[in-house]
Amino acid sequence: MSRSYRSGALAAVLALSIAPLAACGAGTDAQTQQVKPDTAMTSADDISIQNAVIVTDPAKAGPAAVTARIFNNGQSAQQLTAVSVPGLSQPVQLTGADGKAGPLTIPAGGTIALGGPGNPSAVVQNSQSVIKDGNVQNVVFTFSKAGQVSLAPTVVPALHYFQGYGPSAPAAPSSPSPSASGKPGTPAGRTGASPSATASPFASASTRP
Incomplete structure (x- = not known):
């Protein structure tokens, strides 16, 4: 094999290997353009917390x-008894999807979501002294069995990707009337989720099989 032929063959192989890499960064659906918000995650014992974010109300301070x-990978139910923000004296109010304040139950092998239509909420008032948009803020989740679990989510306003998931407690359900119209509060197609780095925090509570 001549030197020029070997050089030509090597150049062809390199060109073929580089082409797929170049394609990843080009086009309207490029991976580099698929930007998603950073979210915090951690786990302790049977509890896994994913996609944690603090969402502020852009309309008022x-x-x-x-x-x-929040996923419970254990064989028995656990309760989320408290959420606290170090440095903030104001308590975080836990409210169930039924509008009742108090601890939230994560069923065995199941999951709950904090925030979003039809889901439980964890809301704190008068937080601007500590919680500021763009910061990374320490948060402590307290569970009945796993104890305290800490992580540091990012603080973002309820805009764009997070629109609709700001600091508002879910309304208590009311009895439907013959003239009532509209869809149920539980978002469709958001049940049966399993733990993964891409799982959305904005989904209804469900129990995994």
């Missing part, structure tokens, strides 16, 4: 909501 997807 003060309130903020802690949103996250």
Whole structure:
């Protein structure tokens, strides 16, 4: 084989290997253009917390909501008894999807979501002294069995990707009337989620098989 032929063959192989890499960064659906918000995650014992974010209300100063997807991988139910923000004296109010304040139950092998239509919420008022947009803020989740679990989610306003998941407690359900119209509060197609780095925190509570 001549030197020129070997050089030509090597150049062809290199060109073929580089082409797929170049394609990843080009076009309207390029991977580099698929930007998603950073979210915090951690796990302790049977509890896994994913996609944790603190969402503020851009319309008024003060309130903020802690949103996250919480998985219970254990054989028995656990309760989320408290959420706290170090340095903030104001308590975080836990409210169930039924509008009742108090601890939230994560069923065995199941999951709940904090934040979003039809889901439980964790809202704190008068938080602007500590919680500021763009910061990374320490948050402590307290569970009945796993104890305290800490992580540091990013603080973002309830805009764009997070629109609709700001600091507002879910309304208590009301009895339907013959003239009532509209869809149920539980978002369709958001049940049966399993733990993954891409799981959305904005989904209804469900129990994995």
